[in-house]
Amino acid sequence: MCxxxxxxxxxxxxxxxxxxxxGMNQALRxxxxxxxxxxxxxxxxxxxxxxxxxxVERGHQPLCNESRSVWVVFNGEIYNFPELQKDLEAxxxxxxxxxxxxxxxxxxxxYGPDFIERLNGMFAFALWDAPARRLILAxxxxxxxxxxxxxxxxxxxxxSELKAILKHPAVSRRIDRSALQQYLLLDAIxxxxxxxxxxxxxxxxxxxxxxxxxxxxxxxxxxxxxxxxLPEDEAGQRLEALLEEAVRIRLxxxxxxxxxxxxxxxxxxxxxxxxxxxxxxxxxxIRFAEASFDESAYAREVARFLGTDxxxxxxxxxxxxxxxxxxxxxxxEPMADGSLLPTFLLSRLTRQHVTxxxxxxxxDELFAGYPTYPAHWLAxxxxxIMPMAVRNAVINPVVRALVQRLxxxxxxxxxxxxxxxxxxxxxxxxxDRHAIWMGTFPKRAQERLLLPEWRTLLDPYETLHxxxxxxxxxxxxxxxxxxxxxxxxxxxLVKVDRATMACSLESRAPYLDHRVVEFANRLPQRxxxxxLRGKHLLKKYLGRRLxxxxxxxxxxxxxxxxxLWLRTRLSSLVQHLLGPDRLKAQGIFDPACVAxxxxxxxxxxxxxxKELWTLLVFQMWHEHYA
Numbered sequence: 071m072c073x074x075x076x077x078x079x080x081x082x083x084x085x086x087x088x089x090x091x092x093g094m095n096q097a098l099r100x101x102x103x104x105x106x107x108x109x110x111x112x113x114x115x116x117x118x119x120x121x122x123x124x125x126v127e128r129g130h131q132p133l134c135n136e137s138r139s140v141w142v143v144f145n146g147e148i149y150n151f152p153e154l155q156k157d158l159e160a161x162x163x164x165x166x167x168x169x170x171x172x173x174x175x176x177x178x179x180x181y182g183p184d185f186i187e188r189l190n191g192m193f194a195f196a197l198w199d200a201p202a203r204r205l206i207l208a209x210x211x212x213x214x215x216x217x218x219x220x221x222x223x224x225x226x227x228x229x230s231e232l233k234a235i236l237k238h239p240a241v242s243r244r245i246d247r248s249a250l251q252q253y254l255l256l257d258a259i260x261x262x263x264x265x266x267x268x269x270x271x272x273x274x275x276x277x278x279x280x281x282x283x284x285x286x287x288x289x290x291x292x293x294x295x296x297x298x299x300l301p302e303d304e305a306g307q308r309l310e311a312l313l314e315e316a317v318r319i320r321l322x323x324x325x326x327x328x329x330x331x332x333x334x335x336x337x338x339x340x341x342x343x344x345x346x347x348x349x350x351x352x353x354x355x356i357r358f359a360e361a362s363f364d365e366s367a368y369a370r371e372v373a374r375f376l377g378t379d380x381x382x383x384x385x386x387x388x389x390x391x392x393x394x395x396x397x398x399x400x401x402x403e404p405m406a407d408g409s410l411l412p413t414f415l416l417s418r419l420t421r422q423h424v425t426x427x428x429x430x431x432x433x434d435e436l437f438a439g440y441p442t443y444p445a446h447w448l449a450x451x452x453x454x455i456m457p458m459a460v461r462n463a464v465i466n467p468v469v470r471a472l473v474q475r476l477x478x479x480x481x482x483x484x485x486x487x488x489x490x491x492x493x494x495x496x497x498x499x500x501x502d503r504h505a506i507w508m509g510t511f512p513k514r515a516q517e518r519l520l521l522p523e524w525r526t527l528l529d530p531y532e533t534l535h536x537x538x539x540x541x542x543x544x545x546x547x548x549x550x551x552x553x554x555x556x557x558x559x560x561x562x563l564v565k566v567d568r569a570t571m572a573c574s575l576e577s578r579a580p581y582l583d584h585r586v587v588e589f590a591n592r593l594p595q596r597x598x599x600x601x602l603r604g605k606h607l608l609k610k611y612l613g614r615r616l617x618x619x620x621x622x623x624x625x626x627x628x629x630x631x632x633x634l635w636l637r638t639r640l641s642s643l644v645q646h647l648l649g650p651d652r653l654k655a656q657g658i659f660d661p662a663c664v665a666x667x668x669x670x671x672x673x674x675x676x677x678x679x680k681e682l683w684t685l686l687v688f689q690m691w692h693e694h695y696a
Contacts, residue, residue, distance in 0.1 A: 072101055072118060072119055072120050073095075073118070073231065073571070074119075074229070074230050075091065075117040075118075075143075075229035076091070076094075076117060076143065076198075076227070076228050076229075077225055077238070078198070078205045079114070079203075079225060080221060080225065080283065081224055081283040082113050082203040085112040085113060086112070086114070088110045090238045091108060091110070092108075094117055094229060094234040094235070095118070097237050098229065098230055098233075098234050101145070101230060101231070101571045101574070102119030102574070103119075104120050105119070105130060107130055109132035109134075109141045109143075113200075114198045114200070116143045116196055118131040118132055121425070121576060131144060131171060133171050135176060139199070139201050140179065141197070141198045141200065142171060142195055144170075144174060144195040145195065145215050145230055146192045146193030146194060146195070147170060147193070147320075147578065148170035148171075148191040149170075149319040149322070149583075151191075154189075155172075158173065158177065158180065161180060163176040163180075177189075178199070183277070186206075186208050186277060187290055189210075190584065191210060192212075192214035193209070193210045194210070194215040194217040194230060194272075196228060204281045205226065207228055207272060207277060207278040208277040208278075209274055210274065210275070211293075211584045211587070212554075212559060212563070212582045213275075213560075214563050214579060214582060216230055216231060216564065217229075217230060217272040218232050218264060218270065219235070219269070220241055220268050220269045221285065222238075222241060222268065225240065227240070231568075232265075232266065233402050233695075236695070241268060243266060243696060244267045245265060246267040247524055247525075248528040249264060250658075250688075251525075252530050253404050253405075253684075254511040254516055254520075254684065255510070255511060255513070255516070255531070256505060256509045256530075256556070256561075257406035257407060257508070257509050257510055258405045258406070258556075258557075258560045258561040258564065260533055260556045261274070261560060262287075272287065275289050275290060276289050276290065277290050293554060293587070294588075295542045295550070295551050297592065297593065297594040297595065298592045298593075302597065302607075306607055306611030309589065309590075310611050312585055312586050312589055313580060313581075314343055314347075316583035316586050317340060317344050317428070317580045320578040321428075323425070326352075326423065326424040328423060328426070328427050329351055329353050329427060329428045329429075330353070330416065330420070330429045330430070330577075331369045332430070332628060333367070333370075333371070333620065334430065334620075334625070335433070335605060335609065335613075335616075335620065337430035338368075338616050338620055339433075339613075339616065340580055341376055342612075343580075345376045350379060351376075351378050351379065352381065354380075354383070354419070354427070355369035355370075355373075355380070355382050355416075356384070356415065357382055357383065358384075359386050359387070360631045360634065363629060363630065366382055371619075371620060375616065381419070383416060385412045387634075387640075388639060389415070390640060391639065391643060393414060393415060394640075394690065396572075397411065397414055397690075398694045400414075400569070400572050402695070403691065404687050404691040405568075406510065406684040406687045408629065409629055409630060410568070412628070413566060417569045417573040417575050418572075421573040421574060424575075425574075425576060426576045427570070427576070427577050427578070428578050428579070429577050430581065431562055431566060431577075431581065432558065432581035433608065434553075434604075435550060435553040436550075436581060436587060436591070436598075437598045437608055438546060438604035439604040439625055440625065441625055442507050442549065443550070443599055444602040445492060446500065446503070446545050446546055447599070447602065449492070449503060450545045453497075473493050478674050480679070487677065491506070491507050492507075494506050495507050499535075501535050501552070504534065505530075505531060510681055511684065513529070513531065515681075518663050519659055519663050519664070520658065521657060521659065521660055524657075524658050537556065544595055563579075632682075633671070633677045633680075636671065636682050636683065637671060641672070644686060647686055647689035647693070648685055650664075652689075656692070667681055667682055667685075
């Protein structure tokens, strides 16, 4: 796993100044502490930081073809590179390393820009064809690896992380106000926007080509949801074979490798499949002192069942202020997933033992594992059987009023939390409801929170409505479509990438093998969600590899007790970063609105832990970057 950056002349008519590249590359040192390298000519400069995984001795980058005319910097893993290399050697190509990176330049020579479609992996790379003055940037299909870019003064400037791009003097740090609204709504900023007006994310499954004085962005792969008829037994057997292969190819490594084990179904299945084809594995989990958030007993049970070398770490509230201080520089833009903290802690402790770790990321989005999916089904059923006038005028207001009277509980997914969230989403379109359930500040709340000069004409729900319109017809499938395109790449995978890379640890996700993704999205909905319980096919056909209690227990999720921590150990940080004097000087949020949130949360009149966490994360980012 690595970091990449670069500067390229868009029109190829005037030489570039490569001087900023050194600072850009140094900003990515945490992603690759083992080695660094630079390529430059009159019209391009490419930088690379390396975390050595495959061919540790000879895998220096930038890397070129035999004639030194095509150069590449690469971040990620190409899992099918042995097969690709064998085919290329049969065509006469000579390899000087055993790295997966080298196949890229030879594939390009053979197939041109469309070579990307032949790759199975997680990746972000920049390939420079010097004679043609052509640059190709590409990002993997599901967005496991990040890539950002901007075009300023005739230059295309790119980097794995925003902090590298910001090192270039041509790039402004001006905040995109529409992106801020989307962050407040969704807890993250969906591609292609970033928090900065001048910088974009390259969307998953896309490439950017600079050639002949212009550049364009285009998809080379598109996510599709369509159900094919397939007998259940055949579907189960096919899924089992695909996951076995996805795990097998992700176990290839020249450095120590292990697995994250939460105790939930997803990571436990990965561990079970890996244990069948690999030496005794190391597994790693994290334990919370707050019992309702803790899954460590299930992780220990799975580890004993599979015979792994298990390591368990404790996440305690007293560690959080220090960890937040360490995490702040990692957040190029605000992202309010609280599990970034334990993921960072787990990554740091895991790195003491291994360099590569497998995870269970992606299974919930593919196989309807989140509790929001059956909740959407129930909400749609309610809407279909109850006349709109009765719902909106009588039932919804009464139900909401009753639910708001429930006492506040800070336990994980407590009854009052679930009921309050559920009723807030009644009577609104599906996309808006999903944002209300998954995000933090709906449109009306933003109107109270943001000062007038920070409000824009953009409807923060617009992006969700656009994605829904291009997706399937069934409500639950629509929500999965949204999550696979937005929540997964823009929040979950960002969290994992930043936390692991901060610790120079590589994470691999077998469920995100594009063959598994494509197959899962062809399955009928009943193979995923049945009797209001998700992951039907996974449980029925792969569950025999695990203890029954692990397979069939309710979905838990990886979360932190934000509400409790913000009222106790982190309360002084809240007062410091969200105090009225600081907010007034900053001029973005209404100090009185924020003060009311803090007061009601501290006195337990309402659980505003999610809202305060979202604001706290923004303030931490703003302090460090803006």
